[in-house]
Amino acid sequence: MQVTMTVNGTEYTREIEGRMLLVHFLRDVLGLTGTHWGCDTSNCGVCVVWLDGEPVKSCTVLAAMAGGHEVRTVEGLANGAELDPIQEGFRQCHGLQCGFCTPGMLMTCRALLDKNPDPTEGEIREAISGQICRCTGYSSIIRSVRWAAVHEASKEEATAQ
Amino acid sequence: MQVPAPFEYERATSVDQAIGLLERLGSSARLVAGGHSLLPMMKLRLANFEYLIDINDLHDELGYIRLSDDEVRIGAMTRHRELLESDVLAGVFPIFRDAERVIADPVVRNRGTLGGSLCQADPSEDLSAVCTTLDASCVIRGPGGAERVVTMEEFHVGPYETAVADNEILTEIRIPRKSFRVGSAYAKVERRAGDWAVVSAGAAVWLDDAKRIVDARVGLAAVGPNTTGIPEISAALRGHEPGEELYRLAGAIAARSCDPVTDTRGSADYKRHLADELTRRTLRTAVDRARS
Numbered sequence: 001m002q003v004t005m006t007v008n009g010t011e012y013t014r015e016i017e018g019r020m021l022l023v024h025f026l027r028d029v030l031g032l033t034g035t036h037w038g039c040d041t042s043n044c045g046v047c048v049v050w051l052d053g054e055p056v057k058s059c060t061v062l063a064a065m066a067g068g069h070e071v072r073t074v075e076g077l078a079n080g081a082e083l084d085p086i087q088e089g090f091r092q093c094h095g096l097q098c099g100f101c102t103p104g105m106l107m108t109c110r111a112l113l114d115k116n117p118d119p120t121e122g123e124i125r126e127a128i129s130g131q132i133c134r135c136t137g138y139s140s141i142i143r144s145v146r147w148a149a150v151h152e153a154s155k156e157e158a159t160a161q
Numbered sequence: 162m163q164v165p166a167p168f169e170y171e172r173a174t175s176v177d178q179a180i181g182l183l184e185r186l187g188s189s190a191r192l193v194a195g196g197h198s199l200l201p202m203m204k205l206r207l208a209n210f211e212y213l214i215d216i217n218d219l220h221d222e223l224g225y226i227r228l229s230d231d232e233v234r235i236g237a238m239t240r241h242r243e244l245l246e247s248d249v250l251a252g253v254f255p256i257f258r259d260a261e262r263v264i265a266d267p268v269v270r271n272r273g274t275l276g277g278s279l280c281q282a283d284p285s286e287d288l289s290a291v292c293t294t295l296d297a298s299c300v301i302r303g304p305g306g307a308e309r310v311v312t313m314e315e316f317h318v319g320p321y322e323t324a325v326a327d328n329e330i331l332t333e334i335r336i337p338r339k340s341f342r343v344g345s346a347y348a349k350v351e352r353r354a355g356d357w358a359v360v361s362a363g364a365a366v367w368l369d370d371a372k373r374i375v376d377a378r379v380g381l382a383a384v385g386p387n388t389t390g391i392p393e394i395s396a397a398l399r400g401h402e403p404g405e406e407l408y409r410l411a412g413a414i415a416a417r418s419c420d421p422v423t424d425t426r427g428s429a430d431y432k433r434h435l436a437d438e439l440t441r442r443t444l445r446t447a448v449d450r451a452r453s
Contacts, residue, residue, distance in 0.1 A: 001170060018170030018213070021200075024162075040163040041201055042269060043355075054242075054271040060200050061272070062193075064170040065215055108268060129354045130266025 003067040007032065008076030016063055022056075023047040025063035026073060034074040034103050038132075045131030048104035049073045055111045057130075074103035077110065085148040085155075086110045095144030097135035104131055109145045118149055165203035172215045176223065176302060176330060179216055184304055184328045186212045192330060194238060195272035197265070198281040216330075223276070223332055226250050233336040237276025244288075245270060254295060254336065255450060256345035256363050260287045263347075266355040276331045279316065282323050285357045285383040289317065291347060292334060293390045294363035294380035300333040301325055310335070317387040341367040341375050344451030346443040349382075350435050352426065358383040359426045362415070362439035366403065366447040374398045377447075379411065379440050384419035384432055391418045394440070403448040411444055412437035 004013040007030060014029050026032045026049065035058060038046035042060040049058045050072035077084040086109050089095060096102045105128060112119055112127040119127070124145045125138070133141060171190075173179035183190055190212035193199050202208040216223075216238065223238035226247050233253060235244070244250060245261035264270060264278075264287050278288040279299065292299075292313050299316045302308050303326065316324050325331055349361035363380040377398040382388045394411045401407055421432035 018168055019165045021164060024164070040204065042197055045266075045268060048268055055268045056272055057197075057268055060197050060269075062170065062196070062200070062213075062215070064172075065196070065217060067172075127267055130268045 001064065003064055005063075005066045005069055005071055007071045008073060018062070018064055020063045022049070022051075022058040022061040022063045022066050022071070025066075026058065026071070029063075032073050032075050036100055036103055038100070043130075043132070044101070044104075045108070045128075046101050046104045048107045048131065050107060050111065053111075055108045072107070074106055077106060084110065085152050086113060086145070089144040089146075089148035089151070090141070093144040093147050094140045095136065096141075101131060101133045101135075105133065105141060109141075109148070113145070113149060113152065117152065119145065121146075163204035165200065166206065166209050168203075168210055169212045170215065171212055172218060174218055176219060176332060177306065179214055179219065179330055180302065180304055180328060182212075182214050183330070186214075188327045190214055190327075192216050192280075194274040194277035195240065195269075196277075197269050197273045198277065198283070228253065229338075231338055233338065235275055235334045235336070237274065237279075237331045237333060239275045241265070241270035241273045241275075241278075242267070244275060253338065253343075254345050254365075256291050256294060256347045256365065256447075259347035260291045260349070260361075260363070263287070263349045263351065263355075263361075269355070275334060279334070280323055280325060280331055282317050282319075282321050282387070283357075284320050284385060284387055285361075286388065287347070287349065287358065287361055287382055289313070289388040290361055290363050290380040290382035292336070292380075293388045294345065294347075294365050294378050295336045296365075296378060296390075297334050297336045299324075299331055300335065301329050302332045303329040308332075313388075314390065320386050339367050339376070341369055342451045343367050344447040344449065344453075346446035346450065348439045348443050348446075350439065357426070360384055360421070360432050360435035360439060362436065362443050364440065364443035364447040366398075366444065366451050368403075368448070368451045372402065372452065374401055374403055374407075377411075377444070379415060379444070381415060381419055381436055381440075383426075384421040384436055386420070389419060391415060393418060398444075403444075405445075408441040408444045412441040415440035 036046040223236035345365040416437040
């Protein structure tokens with residue numbers, strides 16, 4: 001079957017099998033390997049991407065289901081060489097070690113900050129509760145999100161002035 | 162790599178068109194909404210279908226929470242996140258928000274739906290216990306727009322089996338509102354965040370002006386072949402003033418009425434203990450909420 005979807009602002013049309021999962025479409029068909037592929041059972045969250053602005057686990061969404069919709073992956077975060085504040089936060093605060101969970105964490109945390117620009121530690125923990133990190137113990141991820149929240153707030157203040 | 166066996170993908174554009182597809186394709190087809198139960202089962206070959214009919218485009222038609230004086234109607238495509246975030250729903254039946262906080266995780270809740278959860282008919286599934294607790298009924302639509310309404314007991318035929326026929330679709334859940342003060346609550350014990358319940362319990366209590374119990378219902382999940390309503394608890398509570406003695410009695414009835422099995426989540430004895438304790442806790446919270 002044929003599927004057409006927009007990924008990070010670019011429209012793609014490809015011939016696929018109905019059973020193809022979105023994570024494999026992104027990685028193997030489009031070559032966007034930033035999105036990782038982990039547990040295959042919607043438990044680990046490394047495959048999180050946005051579907052029409054909402055984070056979803058792309059191992060449990062058919063590529064066909066995304067047809068006609070908008071997908072955003074980790075490749076769509078940075079603006080050229082300029083990192084998104086959430087990426088910069090992870091860099092500044094050691095939000096990653098091995099990096100396997102990072103793309104999914106970044107997409108979920110970006111969505112959190114868009115909805116709630118000043119999340120508490122508890123709200124951050126709740127937001128990433130469906131994602132597993134085996135390196136950081138989560139504390140540095142939480143610091144990273146707070147870093148991004150604080151820097152985005154001060155940036156907005158500066159722009160307003 | 163886990164992927165489902167090959168199937169043909171179809172996309173429904175309206176409820177009636179979906180029913181038309183189901184009529185044509187019969188038992189070789191299955192509807193898929195959020196897909197977060199069905200796709201994992203298909204990956205494991207626990208479920209195989211020749212056709213999957215994607216009904217996500219029906220969200221506009223079947224995604225709603227409507228409140229009237231005598232009932233709440235919720236569309237089958239209403240997603241977990243919408244149930245969690247609805248202040249209207251939490252205002253009337255806070256049991257939904259209690260339950261949604263502990264169903265899967267926020268990312269899964271962006272996709273999963275009320276109808277999908279009920280149609281999955283997993284004995285551990287939380288929204289089935291919520292709907293059982295609230296004495297909900299299920300609206301099922303078939304060919305020619307014919308609708309029938311069944312109780313939760315009739316809806317769940319057995320584990321993973323519902324009253325929905327091959328050419329039908331669950332469209333709506335209706336929850337009656339009674340003209341009394343109502344309180345409701347849900348509690349779940351799970352091994353880790355987002356897991357299936359070891360045991361969970363829901364309670365709803367209706368009080369008259371004298372603060373006596375007019376009606377009370379308890380629904381349990383993960384302790385039998387289906388989510389279980391316990392009529393004996395309702396009978397024992399009606400007409401009484403709520404209090405610890407009564408909660409203890411209800412807990413004891415819950416523990417001996419359910420039918421848990423020993424598995425990796427715990428022993429049958431432990432689950433009976435939880436059924437007792439969670440029944441008491443949720444009744445206590447439900448009464449507090451009804452009084453406030």
